Amino acid sequence: MSTEQTKPYSSLPVLTQLPNARVFRDERLKALDALASVRDEIGKIEGLAGQVVFVTSPEAVHEVLVSQARCFEKSPVLRMALHPLAGEGLFTSEGALWKRQRKLMSPIFQPNQIKQFASQMADCAQRAADTWSHNQMLDIAHETTRIAMAVAGKTLFDIDTFSESDELEHALTVALTWSGAQAAALPLLLQARLRTRLLLAADHVPAFFADKLHEAAQAMIKPLMIPGESTREVKRALEVLDRRVERMIEERRRGSGSQNDLLSRLLSARDEDDGGTMTDKQVRDEVLTLFVAGHETTATGLAWAIMEMCKNPDVYTKAKEEALALGGPITYDDLPRLTYNLRVFKESLRLYPPVFMFGRQAVADVAISGYTLPKGTIVMLCPYAIQRHPDFYPDPERFDPDRFLPELEAARPRGAYFPFSLGPRTCIGNHFALMEGPIVLATLLRHADFELVNPRGTEPDPGATLRPKGGIFARAKLRN
Template sequence: MTTAAAVPGPAGNLLLGSLTDLVNRPLRTYLAARRDHGDVVRFRVGPPGLGVEFYAVFSPEGAQQVLGSEAANFRKENAFYEELRLSLGNGLLTSQDEDYQRQRRLIQPLFTRRRVDGYAEAVAQEAGALGERWRAAPGGVVDAAEEMSRFALRAVARILFGADVEAAVPVVRDNFPALGRYMQERGFAPVRVPRSWPTPSNRRGLAAQRALYEVCDRVVAQRAARGGAGEDAGDLLSLLELARGEDGEQLDRAELREQALVFLLAGHETTATSLAFALHLLALHPHHRKLAREEAESVLAGRVPTAADLDRLPYLTRVLKEAMRLYPAATLIGRRAVAGTVIDGYAIPAGAQVLVAPLVTHRHPDHWEEPERFDPDRFLPEREKARHRYAWFPFGGGPRACIGQHFSMLEAVLTLAVLLRDFELEAVDERVALGQGITLQVTSPMRLRVRPRGAAGAEAGTGPVHSNTPDPTRG
């Protein structure tokens, strides 16, 4: 068996190891590491003897081991998760052990398919409002990344806060990006100063955190003052308030806020990323856009979409899955190995920091033919069934798989159907630059020219298939 010391990896800089590459070119660095060194790669960050090491695992088999079959041995214990806990609280995303099991028991019934399907009306209303916004876009040009972030935030906030959405959205929109940057900076910093020090970064980050805490607490308190606490108002927050365990256990005020913040973060950034890249890729590929539009027109005609339409939109679902293959919102998932183990023939020592990388595994040439090519038919049922379960895992996997994945798919597919039915798309920016934040980041314009259907000169969508997709090695 290969020893830990023999795990291959880039030599990097003599003093800093791979630190500079991981900071400046994270996605390119991970893709190159798999190509040059294989499916388990050791990275050194910082000076020899003083820096840290971590192991990146790129094979589907390794991802399954970390997230699934040996999940109990791989815990959410690293600097990044510590910063998430300190910033957002100990909600479903960050909690562990008995805390996590308790929260999952209380919250799981809120995410059954029947419950989630009830949110389709709110999604459809927000998609309709987005269409009106696009019709008024100056010059008919919008930035897909910015527009989808705005849309997804409004959609998840509407579902979470219901009638209180208008009071909450501006606060969340203004402060979540700042808190996200703060968590990212501290989570990946080689040295973290105490949060109590009055540095500019601490002041900005903690001010954003206070604003978000206050708006969540205010909504909960106002409901109680109105006599609405403990009543089903049709939104997710009221369902969280009503959630009870078998012994009557429930979430307290602080836990309600923590779960709300987790849902806001996870529910809007991930879906926004998937939607933006799906639109961008369709704008680059007229043939696939034509097929997707024809399906949307056939299923929706001129009516508002419903949850029942999701199963009637298989091609759009495949488009979305292929966009999530090429550009998964969660590019990296970190864990700490409690006990030593063996992954793909390499010994991983106890205490090691381990990453699985959906963006790299999703492009693994042993599992994906021509992995850089956009091809929604990779997700035909028979082809999905023939692949390793963890060749595609944008929602994670195992016991900590994303609880909201059905909602994300419902929201994204129905929104794509509305936009493709109502607008012609053309890519203004054929290539975009990517970066690594808490989720995958677009660091350059991602503009689309959008024309309402039926406008004079609208393209028929039958042009040649565009072979380019955004290049992750630019990030």
Template sequence: MSVDSVVSNGTERAAAPQLAGLPLLGSLLDLTSDSLGTYLRAQHRHGDVVRISAGPPGLRAELHCVFSPEGAQRVLASEAANYRKDNPFYQEIRDSFGNGLLTSQDEDYLRQRRLVQPLFTKRRVDGYAAAVAAETAQTLESWQEAVDSVVDVSVEMTHLALRAVARILFGTDVEATVDVVDRCFPVITEYVLRRGYSPANLPRSWPTPANRRAAAALDELYGVCDRIIAERRGADAGAEPGADAGAGARKGEDLLTLLAAAQSADDASFDADELREQVLIFLLAGHETTATSLTFALHLLAKNPELQDRAREEVSRVLGDRPPQAADLERLPYLTQVLKEAMRLFPAAPVIGRQAVAEAEIDGHVIPAGATVILAPWVTHRHPEHWPDPERFDPDRFTPQAEAARARYAWFPFGGGPRACIGQHFSMLESVIALAMTLRSYAFEAVDTEVPVAAGITLRATGPARCRIRPLRPAP
């Protein structure tokens, strides 16, 4: 038997090639300093299924990385039942943000999905367009005071996306949550990342400085969510049937009100802890992913003025001076292509982890039972067999004809299969509306031509993404 094969069920089968690493630590330092570059290098050197070992002997983890669209489809869709969210990274997210839709499994996930799904129908989500437009208008107006007419679009789009999702979740309670999330989320996500990628961790209950900082941030975040949930449920319980609850009680058709009311004969309803867990996951996934898409769409357009002009011309022709509406998504195909191409180059979820239940085979290589499986949209979205000149920004890759000719999972920024992101229509709605209004009001020129990034819970810019802005019309 060769070193590149394993015995499975009495048959010699191919093992995945291994990326070379250090004798004692394997590829741990490479993954810690530049995981996205490490995955790209693995695919370039060894192909579409590669093993990467990381950590010291006795604590070493072995990752089976799958980079082909066909492999991604098997893991996420056709064989999804064999690949679970049982790895240490997802457990750290559960321990911090709760067991919401992002991390729950089995009957817990199915029950949550059934309760939440009616809140994310196209008709329901389209009703949030006005809230997104209002928050975008407020952001654009604030840019009139930009020092030297320069804005960091990473900071600005993160703030905009957070305010938009907080308004949709909490209605008029936006201010009560935005400051807390702004302050606490970075502390918690950094803590989750450090523990998720560490070969060994001290118990969270030990009073180390890192544990105490994270616990304080979690207490503050939980506290504001629990207070708003309690107030909302108390106000709803006290409202007369059929009465107008008003802004101080029901506060309209915000998502929290709908989540609190969600129930069915089979699934009952969410209790207070479950409500908080769903809210925290929606805050996390709902603002960081959209912020990433908007940040890099603007950054890429700022580097490509002719494509920026083309997108702006479409916006002006379709919208004129009126506010964008949900129905305009279908009328702005080039702007949608811009966003999809930005999500190809900078996917908000650049790495997706699973754990194999039973032994499987992908692209001719054995995936052992219990193996940690890594999908990397960051790599698959640059796969040279599916994306010619993959680093070039070209929105025409997403014309209907080009999309139809491409492998289904050559592009999967929202995941796929039964665990596909429930909020993908909301993300596209928010992104198209915000980008349309922004391009109509300002022209952009890149100050920072390159923006360094790293893989966190989501993709994050680790440096500024500054653009010089020029007003084209009064802010809305």
């Protein structure tokens, strides 16, 4: 549909059911639940830094992420907040650089390339479970974070002792926490708004000035580092990260480090057209990006899966029986016999999508759901809301892994399930996560039974990801 045949932006419905922007920031869960009940396909609210459009139907999601993807880039806020840590890595970059990097990195994440990591995933889960004693009270969210962190350490850097005492892990946590806080901080929101103004102004001035404005906007993707203790702390953490990653790169270039982890694969990746490789700085940005994007998301999905299994004994029994039917440590070849555990993980990502909301910014006027969105419009997409819509998920609050039986999955509209996003910028680690999910769940179920301390479970806390508020406490009843 061309933008001439569509209704103007001014006629977009205002989503009055949604709380105002301040509530959205301060009471996000309330706002997300309100969003899940919105029945308009598209609408707008007044955000902290200007108007924000929400798309709330699978068709509109598909338009933004897939069919009209070329008219959007990622919204600047998260890109800016993550920039000091993830630089120009795959998650934060745009344009030609992103395209080249995606082409270079995609082969590394194909299922046949990552299958060797399956045993390492099982091993990391087993090693965490081996530290538990019978009847020990565990915070499941903490345990799955330990495991996902260990998987990241092993597969990215071939590090076995990637633990909380490790300075690399500490530095990553400091930097991530800082980025999370920045993403909701007013100075950064205002910087993002100013950046958009510069880009829009560039369309109305002679070419020379337009180039200058584009350069200024490009520079503004780096957030202001306002002096203070937290900035000093994050700068120290970033120095640690740079030093450690630099050392690991040197080792691999010398041939003395591991040659089979993701870091070495990034170092040897070649562009199939021009034979080019990545600079060390680009490899540093990618490896930290993969760590950031990969571990907390998976850890959160795993924690919710265990909580919901405990609340649903039938589901628990089926998943446990499937896990116990396998012999020795789980390997890649066991995956076809872990289909129920995979469905449990997918259902967990439906009800509790770790990336519960993410944004795009229009880079040209674009028609979505019959309305013209002018260049610069910020569009929010919310898997949490759409994946709880009763039209696509009857009795949406019920945890039912069989919603992901292949025939039911295939019958659902495109855009009704997108925990990994969709389209060209879909998660590059989705196969990796969908392998790690069932392997870790089955390994843990083989080792112990879990009993929730609070049988009602925990409610979500929408922060950087959709984490369980205050943790998920359960007792581990070890098998012999």
